[in-house]
Amino acid sequence: MADQDVAIRVEHLSKRFRIPLDRSATLKHRLTHWRSASRYRILEALLDVSFDVRAGEFIGIIGHNGSGKSTLLKILSRIYRANEGVVAIAGKVSPFLELGVGFNPELTARENIFLSGSILGLNRPELHRLFDEIIGFADLEQFVDHKLKNFSSGMEVRLAFSLAIQAHAEILMMDEVLAVGDAAFQEKCFDTFNRYKREGRTVVLVTHGLAAVTTYCDRALLLDHGRLVADGETADVTAQYRRAIGLAADGTLTANEVERWGSRDVVFTGLRMLDERGAEDRNPPTGGFVRIELGYEIQNDAVSDFVCTLWLLRADGLMVSESQLPVSQYAQVGESQRGSGGTMHFDIPQIPLLDGAYSVEVELRGRRDGAAYDHIRHAIDFRVIDRRDRHGVIEPGGAWSVVPADQPVAWRPTALPGVGQDERPVRRRR
Amino acid sequence: MSSTTDARLAGAARVSAPPLDSFRHYRHLTLELAISQFKLRYTGSALGYLWSLLKPAMIFAIMYFIFVDLFNIKDGTADYGMQVLLGIVVWTFFAECTSSSMAAIASNGGLIRKAYFPRSILVIAASLSALFTFLINLTIVFVIAVALHQIDIGLRIVVVIPLLLELYLLALGISLFLSALFVQFHDVSHLWEVLMQLLFYASGVMFSLTYVLQRLHLALQVGTTAEKAPHLVWIVQVMAANPIMQTIEDLRHALLTPVAPWTELVVSGHLAAVHQYAPLNAAWEVPVPFLVVLLVVAGGALTFRSRARSFAENL
Numbered sequence: 034m035a036d037q038d039v040a041i042r043v044e045h046l047s048k049r050f051r052i053p054l055d056r057s058a059t060l061k062h063r064l065t066h067w068r069s070a071s072r073y074r075i076l077e078a079l080l081d082v083s084f085d086v087r088a089g090e091f092i093g094i095i096g097h098n099g100s101g102k103s104t105l106l107k108i109l110s111r112i113y114r115a116n117e118g119v120v121a122i123a124g125k126v127s128p129f130l131e132l133g134v135g136f137n138p139e140l141t142a143r144e145n146i147f148l149s150g151s152i153l154g155l156n157r158p159e160l161h162r163l164f165d166e167i168i169g170f171a172d173l174e175q176f177v178d179h180k181l182k183n184f185s186s187g188m189e190v191r192l193a194f195s196l197a198i199q200a201h202a203e204i205l206m207m208d209e210v211l212a213v214g215d216a217a218f219q220e221k222c223f224d225t226f227n228r229y230k231r232e233g234r235t236v237v238l239v240t241h242g243l244a245a246v247t248t249y250c251d252r253a254l255l256l257d258h259g260r261l262v263a264d265g266e267t268a269d270v271t272a273q274y275r276r277a278i279g280l281a282a283d284g285t286l287t288a289n290e291v292e293r294w295g296s297r298d299v300v301f302t303g304l305r306m307l308d309e310r311g312a313e314d315r316n317p318p319t320g321g322f323v324r325i326e327l328g329y330e331i332q333n334d335a336v337s338d339f340v341c342t343l344w345l346l347r348a349d350g351l352m353v354s355e356s357q358l359p360v361s362q363y364a365q366v367g368e369s370q371r372g373s374g375g376t377m378h379f380d381i382p383q384i385p386l387l388d389g390a391y392s393v394e395v396e397l398r399g400r401r402d403g404a405a406y407d408h409i410r411h412a413i414d415f416r417v418i419d420r421r422d423r424h425g426v427i428e429p430g431g432a433w434s435v436v437p438a439d440q441p442v443a444w445r446p447t448a449l450p451g452v453g454q455d456e457r458p459v460r461r462r463r
Numbered sequence: 464m465s466s467t468t469d470a471r472l473a474g475a476a477r478v479s480a481p482p483l484d485s486f487r488h489y490r491h492l493t494l495e496l497a498i499s500q501f502k503l504r505y506t507g508s509a510l511g512y513l514w515s516l517l518k519p520a521m522i523f524a525i526m527y528f529i530f531v532d533l534f535n536i537k538d539g540t541a542d543y544g545m546q547v548l549l550g551i552v553v554w555t556f557f558a559e560c561t562s563s564s565m566a567a568i569a570s571n572g573g574l575i576r577k578a579y580f581p582r583s584i585l586v587i588a589a590s591l592s593a594l595f596t597f598l599i600n601l602t603i604v605f606v607i608a609v610a611l612h613q614i615d616i617g618l619r620i621v622v623v624i625p626l627l628l629e630l631y632l633l634a635l636g637i638s639l640f641l642s643a644l645f646v647q648f649h650d651v652s653h654l655w656e657v658l659m660q661l662l663f664y665a666s667g668v669m670f671s672l673t674y675v676l677q678r679l680h681l682a683l684q685v686g687t688t689a690e691k692a693p694h695l696v697w698i699v700q701v702m703a704a705n706p707i708m709q710t711i712e713d714l715r716h717a718l719l720t721p722v723a724p725w726t727e728l729v730v731s732g733h734l735a736a737v738h739q740y741a742p743l744n745a746a747w748e749v750p751v752p753f754l755v756v757l758l759v760v761a762g763g764a765l766t767f768r769s770r771a772r773s774f775a776e777n778l
Contacts, residue, residue, distance in 0.1 A: 050776060111579040112775045128579040135574055139506050140499060151495040152578050156488060 039123065040204055040235040041086040041109065046118035048079040048104055048259075078104040079115075080259040088124070088203075089233040091226070093240065093250035093267065095274050098297040100256040102239045103208055106130060109237065110206045124235065127202035129153055131209070133193030138182035142173055145181055146196060153200040163199050170195035186401070198225050204235040209296075223248070243271050243294060292410040298333035299397045299406040302374060306393070306413050319419040319428050323381040325393060330374030338400045343379050347426065348390035385427045388419035489584060496588035501595050515596045516603065519555045523548050530669050542613045545719055550668040550711050552604050556597035557634050557666075557707060558659055564589040564638030565645050565652060572778035582771040583764075586642045590635050601627075608719060619717045626717065630710045633756045639763035643770040646777050665698070666707040671715070675699055706752035706759075 051073040079101045086092050094102040107113040110126055135149040146167055150160045168174055171191040181189060226249050229236055240246060246253055246267055253270035255263035257277065263270045275292055308314040309322040317323045325343065341358040358377065393413040397406040419428075505511040527547060567589040568575065568582060575582065608614040644651045667675075675698060702708050 107576075107775065112576065114772050126579075130577050134578045137499065137503065139503055144499060144502070148495055148499045151488075151492040152574070152580065154488060156491050157495075 038087045039085050039121075040088040040090070041123075041237070042119070042121040043085070043109075044083050044119045044121075046079055046082040046105070046108065046120060047077070047116050048101070048108060048113065049116050050076040050078050052076055077259050079108070079256075082118070082256075082259075082261045084254060084261065084264055086235060086237065088235055089230075090252060091230060091236045091238070091250050093238045093246035093253040094256065095240070095243065095246055095253055095271065096256035097277075099258075101259040102256050105256065106206050106208055106237060106239050122204065124203035125154075125201070127154070127200050127205045129197070129200070130206055132197050133189060136181060136189070136193065139180060141178050141180055142168070142184070142192060143177050145192070149193070150196055150199070153197065154202065155199060159199075167192075167195045167199060170198075194221065194225075202234075204237070205229065206237050206239075208239045243274070247271060293408065295397070295405040295407040297407060298336045298399070298404075299329055299331050299339050301395060301397065301407050301409060301412070302328040302330045304328070304393070304395065304409070304412045306415055315413065315415040316418050317384055317415070319385070319387055319417055319421075319423070320383045323384045325379040325381075325413070327377045327379065327395060328374065329377065329397060336399065336406070339406060340398045340400050341377060342396045342398065344394040345386075346392050346394055348392070353386065353391070353426070383430075384417065385430065386417045387423050387425050387428055388417055389426070390414070390416050489581060492580060493584050493588050493591065496584065497591035497595070500588060500592040504592065504596075516600060519548075519551050519600060522555070523551045526551065526669055542719055545608055545611070545613045546671070546715050547669060548607075549604055549715055549719065550666075552597070552600045553630065553711050553714065554663060554666060554668045554707070555600070556593060557630070558663075559596070560590050560593035560631075560634040561637050561641060561655065561659075562652075563593055564634075565641040565655065567638070568642045568774055569645050569649075569778065575775050575778055582774055583639065583767060586638050586767070587635065590631070590638050593634075594631055598627075605718065613719060615719070622717045623714065626710050626713050629706065629753070629756055632760050633706050633710075636756070636760035636763035639767040640759070643763075643767040646770070646774055662705070662707065665701050665705050667702060667705075667711055671712060675702060704751045704755055706756045709752040 052075075053073055082101075082105065094105060096102045104113060107130070108115050108120060109122070110128060110130060112130070129152060133149065135152040136145050137148065140148065143164075146164065147157070147160055151157075155163070168177055171188070171194070173188060173192060176184065176188065181192075184192070226236070230249075236249075238245065238250060250267045252265065253263075253267045254261060255270050255274050255277075263273050303326075305313050305326045306315050306317070307324040307326055308317065309324075311324075327341065327343075329341075343356050345353040347353055356379065392411045392415070394408075394410050395412045396408040398404065398408075399406060505514055508514060510517065527544060530547070531543070564586050567585040571585050574585070605614070609616075641651055641655060
């Protein structure tokens with residue numbers, strides 16, 4: 034590869050973090066313990082990582098939480114320093130990783146544009162020139178002189194995004210920028226990324242969302258515990274990642290074809306299907322009692338409350354039902370702390386499904402930002418057994434009766450389609 | 464084990480912005496941050512900016528009451544009140560600049576972990592925003608002094624600019640040092656609070672060095688020797704080496720009715736009696752405060768530099 038094409042070259046990059054074991058960061062401790070060697074745990078965040086990024090390439094970095102992908106991005110943008118190795122960059126690098134860096138809620142939209150814009154590398158004349166465009170793109174003309182704290186989160190994200198896309202870096206580093214925003218926002222992201230591609234800008238995208246990587250990236254890197262384990266075509270790398278997390282998931286979660294993603298701020302720790310006696314049973318009878326037990330654990334203090342959704346799907350992918358933990362129950366799962374967790378139950382008094390193969394899909398999602406914390410497809414694969422050999426999908430619990438002939442009937446069925454003169458085609462239902 | 468994180472690609476077609484451009488950009492960013500901090504300082508208070516005037520005025524009232532009405536301490540000059548006011552305005556700047564800049568790194572963790580720019584910008588911006596307040600307050604003191612005819616506008620006024628620069632550099636040097644340490648040791652904020660109490664009295668805010676020297680002189684006339692009054696000698700030594708005292712004294716000299724400037728105090732002949740006993744008998748005492756400023760700035764900058772690379776990880 035000729036050097037002219039290379040935008041980023043990373044050679045034998047290693048990064049270690051020293052995590053103090055006894056966390057007493059006071060002078061007293063330093064003074065009394067200055068001779069004894071401090072006790073640290075060394076965390077190898079990145080180990081001998083090497084790769085090149087060509088100019089104009091759209092590259093995705095994926096990996097589980099703690100795989101080192103954000104650390105790598107921070108080293109590329111000079112926020113962290115590497116312990117070993119060389120990073121060479123040709124071109125102007127965006128100095129920010131996330132949207133809305135430097136926003137202050139006490140300042141107005143106008144003041145924030147000038148403050149945050151300066152951090153993004155824009156100068157005052159440029160910001161004056163671009164001001165109307167930024168405000169227009171964010172659709173915030175009426176709120177220019179309102180304080181940011183009075184903005185909705187959507188408005189804030191729009192402002193942050195329309196400002197960020199004005200940064201004229203040749204190499205952009207983005208950490209989970211797609212985790213927020215609604216469909217319209219995602220659409221704007223899509224347009225902007227396509228514009229970047231046309232302009233030949235180099236983009237390094239770190240994300241949990243495999244969909245985003247598949248959509249935008251020409252190439253993907255897979256990190257695992259600080260090592261670069263895959264580098265290549267996006268489709269190949271994401272497939273390898275899917276396989277890897279399937280295997281990494283704990284015993285109870287490894288059903289066939291497990292697919293799991295999310296930020297892991299809150300995780301499922303175990304999923305079981307139980308019968309009325311509390312014994313594990315993945316072959317419930319039609320009409321039988323089914324309890325789905327969901328263990329969860331909060332791994333990030335910052336998470337305030339979350340939504341739990343459970344889907345029942347037929348083997349062919351048809352969604353049979355969707356159910357969410359009711360709002361009234363949030364109080365019990367909120368107010369939680371890192372490391373704490375609990376159990377949720379989803380009880381079906383009489384499962385109405387008929388004989389067939391089904392699966393349970395579950396998701397924990399942030400209530401505010403809507404970001405997926407833990408999403409597991411095929412969390413539980415199960416088979417409903419129907420001994421009465423009925424056909425169809427569900428048992429509606431209907432009841433038959435025959436009206437005696439001598440009883441007067443007020444209503445009599447008339448003109449059924451396909452019967453009589455009116456020959457309309459019968460609409461077939463699936 | 465190399466750590467050349469930002470080495471350029473050899474023969475790369477495009478290179479990063481030239482250093483001059485980034486310097487200009489960082490200067491712009493510093494000002495932008497300083498202006499927003501200045502705006503933010505008084506948001507949420509009904510009187511807003513007025514507080515930056517009211518605070519020194521109130522401290523002045525209290526101090527004046529205690530020192531003049533209660534203890535009857537005056538250093539013999541007619542415009543003692545004006546001198547104290549000037550001293551308090553200068554001191555307020557020093558105190559607010561160092562204590563607000565100390566948290567500049569620790570309170571901007573989000574910014575440091577998410578964006579790259581020289582970290583010192585945050586401290587410089589915080590100190591500049593304190594400087595803005597100071598310059599406005601100083602102007603007001605100046606206007607009051609003119610109105611009360613307590614000012615003697617002459618060529619000496621030119622000295623104000625280097626003096627303010629010296630004071631600012633001192634405050635910045637200390638801020639860099641404190642803010643870098645504060646990231647890991649919050650103890651420094653408590654320690655600094657106590658140290659500032661000491662510095663307040665060692666800076667001649669309420670009384671000039673002349674006053675202390677007079678006291679020393681008196682004590683010596685009564686028959687005490689320097690050996691018998693080591694605390695007085697010590698106080699004089701500390702005050703003479705203290706750049707805050709030197710700037711306050713020289714500002715008073717440059718702006719108000721002439722009091723003996725600091726340099727004259729140290730070397731002038733009419734204090735020869737004191738010099739015989741006190742250790743302030745040589746011209747080499749004159750550059751000491753300036754050397755202190757240089758040392759503080761160098762020490763602060765070096766401490767900051769060596770710690771700055773790990774701020775993002777430690778926050």
